[in-house]
Amino acid sequence: MQLNDVRSLLFVPATSEHLWAKAAARGADAIIIDLEDGVPVALKDQARVMAGRAIEALADVIPVLVRVNGSRDLFALDIDALPLSRLHGILLPKVESPEHVQALAACIDGRHAPDAAGLPIAALIETPLGVMQAQRIATSHPRVAALGFGAEDYATEMGVPADPQSLLWAAQAVTCCARAYRLACWGLPGSIAEINDMTAFASLIRLARNVGFSGTACIHPRQVPVANAGFGPSEEDLAWARRVLSADDEANAKGLAVVTLDGRMIDRPIVERARRWLQS
Secondary structure (H helix, E strand, O other): OOHHHOOEEEEEEOOOHHHHHHHHOOOOOEEEEEOOOOOOHHHHHHHHHHHHHHHHHHOOOOOEEEEOOOOHHHHHHHHHHOOHHHOOEEEEOOOOOHHHHHHHHHHHHHOOOHHHOOOOEEEEEOOHHHHHOHHHHHOOOOOEEEEEEOHHHHHHHHOOOOOHHHHHHHHHHHHHHHHHOOOEEEEOOOOOOOOOOHHHHHHHHHHHHHOOOOEEEEOOHHHHHHHHHHHOOOHHHHHHHHHHHHHHHHHHHOOOOOEEEOOEEEOHHHHHHHHHHHHO
16 A cells, blocks of 8 residues: 555544444545544553554454654553554654654664565644644655544644634645655644534545645544545546556557656656556
8 A cells, every 4th residue: 555545544543343344344545543632541551452453343344543652751652562564654742853753763673573665654744843743754764654624622722723824824834745755644733623514624635635635534424435535536637647648658559768748858767656546
């Protein structure tokens, strides 16, 4: 699974065993097993044990990521308890510095698990300081494969509503850094808490895509199909992808090293993206 292709990630608290199988059947591109906000402090130890069971139960069915706790002492315990080789990524919350990411990467490396050598990190930016440090965070470690924007926590720290007018600048700052370094970028320039009005949620998804987000976390199953549709390729995108592959085939047949379309050079990542869109 390429993280850049993930449109929807459905949160499931590690302690909610009755939701594991249901979550995998909801159509999300990936599942996030949550060890942070979704788990009371008194249940953290229990959650680590249950997270391991959840990963083993789901990893053959759907890509699984885990949101660990943000503090270094807690995420060290989280990492020790997880079957890293079965994961598609680790989400680190409330990142405000490169050193925070580097500490998590060192913790993963310390496990000396060969199968976790390329385990990606998604750095979640949820504070004003995190936004101001986004570029340094994006380039802090080779494991960083995605940035996330936490609208609710950011709005709380700023003392503003979690709406597009208040969040657009910060959201674009994060997406710009992610796109500059070809990272996935997940989030919304507004509240993720809308679980009833799917028309409003779809409008927010369209805005999110237009400012550079490639997908979003979902906190309720009914958000998943809306996110998939909004972040997936449109009919225009698919038509463009067919033209890209046709131009690539023509260039290969002629032995040309450079592929062009409408006067623009088409490099390999663009060809591969077009191919993935048509295979989705």
